[in-house]
Amino acid sequence: MSTSTLEVFLLVLTLYSLLATAGVSIYGIVARPSIAKKIISLTILGDALNVLAIFIGFRVYSVPPVLLGFDADVDLMEFARTAVDPLPQALVLTAIVIGLAVNLFLVFLALQVYRLYGTLDTRRTRELRG
Amino acid sequence: MRRHIVLVSIVLSVSALAYATTYLGALGPLGFDTRLLAKLFLVYAYNPGAPELTVMSPEAVTSIVWDFRGVDTLYETVVFYMAIVAALAIYRGIGYSSSGVRGAGLSLIVRVVTKILIPMNVAIAVSIAAHGHLTPGGGFQAGAALAVVSVLLAVVFSALSFGKLGVSLARAVALRSAGLLTIAAVVLAPVAFGVATGIRGFLMQNYVKLDSPLAFPTHVSGQLISGTLIWLNLAEFFAVSFGFFVIFMLLSLREDVVREQLGEEHEH
Numbered sequence: 001m002s003t004s005t006l007e008v009f010l011l012v013l014t015l016y017s018l019l020a021t022a023g024v025s026i027y028g029i030v031a032r033p034s035i036a037k038k039i040i041s042l043t044i045l046g047d048a049l050n051v052l053a054i055f056i057g058f059r060v061y062s063v064p065p066v067l068l069g070f071d072a073d074v075d076l077m078e079f080a081r082t083a084v085d086p087l088p089q090a091l092v093l094t095a096i097v098i099g100l101a102v103n104l105f106l107v108f109l110a111l112q113v114y115r116l117y118g119t120l121d122t123r124r125t126r127e128l129r130g
Numbered sequence: 131m132r133r134h135i136v137l138v139s140i141v142l143s144v145s146a147l148a149y150a151t152t153y154l155g156a157l158g159p160l161g162f163d164t165r166l167l168a169k170l171f172l173v174y175a176y177n178p179g180a181p182e183l184t185v186m187s188p189e190a191v192t193s194i195v196w197d198f199r200g201v202d203t204l205y206e207t208v209v210f211y212m213a214i215v216a217a218l219a220i221y222r223g224i225g226y227s228s229s230g231v232r233g234a235g236l237s238l239i240v241r242v243v244t245k246i247l248i249p250m251n252v253a254i255a256v257s258i259a260a261h262g263h264l265t266p267g268g269g270f271q272a273g274a275a276l277a278v279v280s281v282l283l284a285v286v287f288s289a290l291s292f293g294k295l296g297v298s299l300a301r302a303v304a305l306r307s308a309g310l311l312t313i314a315a316v317v318l319a320p321v322a323f324g325v326a327t328g329i330r331g332f333l334m335q336n337y338v339k340l341d342s343p344l345a346f347p348t349h350v351s352g353q354l355i356s357g358t359l360i361w362l363n364l365a366e367f368f369a370v371s372f373g374f375f376v377i378f379m380l381l382s383l384r385e386d387v388v389r390e391q392l393g394e395e396h397e398h
Contacts, residue, residue, distance in 0.1 A: 067188035
């Protein structure tokens with residue numbers, strides 16, 4: 001199968017939009033003063049990087065990495081030639097759950113900061129003592 | 131001024147990454163070819179012709195998650211466990227009191243629809259976990275699917291409904307720990323069996339290896355269960371879903387109850 005210009009353009013467009021999303025979310029984490037907005041940006045960054053990992057394993061004209069009809073005599077070499085890379089998917093699958101757990105922990109910490117200081121603004125919590 | 135420095139540095143890094151990935155091939159072959167490593171995983175995921183190398187699961191992703199890179203997943207389960215331990219430590223000493231507001235929750239329509247939805251949700255979650263070695267899915271996905279039930283309960287029926295259903299914080303923690311103990315038992319079983327019988331066995335061993343004939347049963351009455359994979363998926367399902375239950379139960383506690391129980395030290 002020959003690669004068309006449109007396919008390459010769409011792949012590059014996807015890659016650039018993922019990188020741009022990651023850039024915007026890093027800006028949110030670094031520059032926004034509100035802890036809530038920092039956490040939202042962190043989840044967007046995590047999702048963008050997960051999709052990027054899936055994108056690395058993606059290929060045009062492919063089948064999912066699940067061997068269908070495995071009881072019959074299937075051509076394993078043909079399956080390996082046409083399926084997408086399963087490794088990024090396996091890593092992302094665990095990364096999503098771990099990311100969710102870590103995000104929830106950060107939400108707990110943010111709630112606690114709010115209970116202790118009455119604000120989620122890092123410019124104000126920086127000045128507080130005790 | 132500081133904001134400008136941040137903006138410029140992010141724009142520069144993203145541009146550098148875009149250049150490196152498109153023109154320098156930093157991510158390897160993109161879009162039209164798979165790596166040799168991927169082909170190895172795909173060929174050996176289900177390959178009865180090579181018993182020393184295969185996982186006996188037609189689902190390549192679950193094969194990687196619980197066998198080829200099983201120790202990775204074990205470590206990630208530990209990270210998940212620790213995150214919940216940390217959340218429990220912040221909320222130490224705070225519990226649900228049975229004396230709450232009566233008639234809390236959303237309207238009758240929402241409650242009836244949710245009552246119909248929850249059994250379906252549970253059935254789908256169990257199905258995702260039990261078929262994890264055959265179709266896309268597994269313990270993590272099933273756990274995340276079941277976690278929705280806890281959010282539905284808290285939002286639609288109020289946080290007090292947990293107590294009515296008999297799901298207490300202690301029970302959720304106990305069920306989560308039971309899941310983790312099952313994972314540990316499956317991981318250690320080949321070694322224990324090997325020590326008892328004098329045959330060499332490895333940690334997390336699923337199917338026969340070159341120097342070890344031990345193997346978990348791959349078929350039960352003609353159905354493929356892929357050795358350790360189905361047990362690890364079901365145990366992870368318990369660990370993840372009740373871990374999320376713990377977290378969402380804590381998050382749905384009423385703020386005034388938490389402040390009251392945290393006491394004077396948290397007044398600001």
